[in-house]
Structures are given as C-alpha cells and as structure tokens.
Amino acid sequence: MDKVFLLKVCIIINLIFIILLMTSFFMFENIQSHYLNVGWSNNFVFLSIIINTPLKYFILCTFITVLNMSEIFLNDVAWPIIQFSTYNPYKGVINDFSRFELEVYSNLVFFIQGSKKLVLVLVTLSQIDIAIFSLITSQISASIAINYLLNEKSFKNEPVHIPGITRYRSIGENSPIINNAITTKEEYQQV
Numbered sequence: 498m499d500k501v502f503l504l505k506v507c508i509i510i511n512l513i514f515i516i517l518l519m520t521s522f523f524m525f526e527n528i529q530s531h532y533l534n535v536g537w538s539n540n541f542v543f544l545s546i547i548i549n550t551p552l553k554y555f556i557l558c559t560f561i562t563v564l565n566m567s568e569i570f571l572n573d574v575a576w577p578i579i580q581f582s583t584y585n586p587y588k589g590v591i592n593d594f595s596r597f598e599l600e601v602y603s604n605l606v607f608f609i610q611g612s613k614k615l616v617l618v619l620v621t622l623s624q625i626d627i628a629i630f631s632l633i634t635s636q637i638s639a640s641i642a643i644n645y646l647l648n649e650k651s652f653k654n655e656p657v658h659i660p661g662i663t664r665y666r667s668i669g670e671n672s673p674i675i676n677n678a679i680t681t682k683e684e685y686q687q688v
Contacts, residue, residue, distance in 0.1 A: 535626040543623045561620055562634045568613050569638035573646065579603050
C-alpha cells in the first residue's frame with residue numbers, strides 16, 4: 498500500500514479523534530473545576546507547590562519549555578539510535594557499542610522517557626493554560642528537531658516553487674530542464 502496514503506489516513510483519523518475529544522471536553526466541563534483557570538492563583542497547585550505569583554508562574558513555564566525541548570531531543574535524536582541498535586531484530590551485529598554500553602544506554606533512555614511522561618501528565622492535568630503552553634513549546638521543539646533531521650537528508654524529488662509554477666527537480670542533474678522540470682528560478686528565466 499502507498500506510504501503517503503497510509504500516512505494521510507493515520508493523520509486524519511487521529512485529528513478527528515482529537516477534535517471529538519476536545520469538543521466533548523468543553524461540552525461536559527465541570528464549572529466548579531479549577532482546571533480552566535488561567536495564570537497564577539491561590540487555586541493553582543502544581544506538584545504540591547502553590548503557583549500564586551507571576552515569578553512562580555514564569556519559572557514553571559520556563560521549566561516546561563526546557564522539559565519539552567529535552568523530551569523532543571531525547572525522542573527524536575537519541576531514541577532512534579537506541580531503537581535501531583537494540584530493538585531492530587534484523588540488525589544482528591552492533592558496531593558502535595559494546596553490549597554493556599547499549600544495555601545501559603537503552604535502560605537509561607527508557608527510564609528518562611518514563612519519568613518525563615509522568616511529569617508531562619502532571620503538567621497537562623495541572624491547568625489548561627499550562628497544558629496549551631506545553632503543547633505549543635513541544636510543537637516548536639519538534640519543528641526544530643524535524644528541521645534539523647531533514648537538513649541531514651537529500652530528497653530525490655524536491656519541489657521548486659516559482660510564482661504560478663511548481664515543478665520537481667532531480668538531485669545531481671545539471672541541465673536547466675530535466676524531464677520538463679525547471680530546477681531554479683534563474684533557469685526558468687533563461688528558458
């Protein structure tokens with residue numbers, strides 16, 4: 498089956514689920530709950546700490562930002578190394594690590610991920626503005642990590658956007674027109 502089609506189906510199903518979940522969350526909310534508060538208040542308790550001053554609130558936001566950045570870095574950079582070395586049943590010979598090193602690193606990464614998941618659940622359940630802030634900082638961190646990882650790759654069919662025209666070029670070709678594809682704006686102007 499086509500990878501792009503499968504990816505689109507998975508994304509659509511999950512977006513529909515998130516929309517239904519969020520809709521039901523706001524439809525059936527408990528008005529007496531303090532979850533929908535925003536900012537610092539005497540009712541905002543995070544891990545038994547009352548967040549009742551702007552300083553405490555912004556320290557918490559900084560903590561969440563660093564937590565999310567390190568979480569994305571761990572999941573997007575370190576985890577694939579562990580996953581492709583430890584969990585890949587088709588890779589029988591490991592050249593980069595000794596058995597002991599790989600076992601220690603795998604267990605440490607797993608422990609760190611589990612611990613951070615616990616903290617992230619507490620962040621998400623603390624108050625709606627903190628949950629939204631956490632989501633935003635996670636997305637920004639993920640975008641940075643994705644951009645870094647994609648910059649390390651080359652793509653066979655890279656789109657070239659010229660006003661009113663989108664063509665695809667092939668990497669490694671030198672001619673201005675490759676299979677009727679224009680490679681750069683300058684080459685477009687020459688043709």
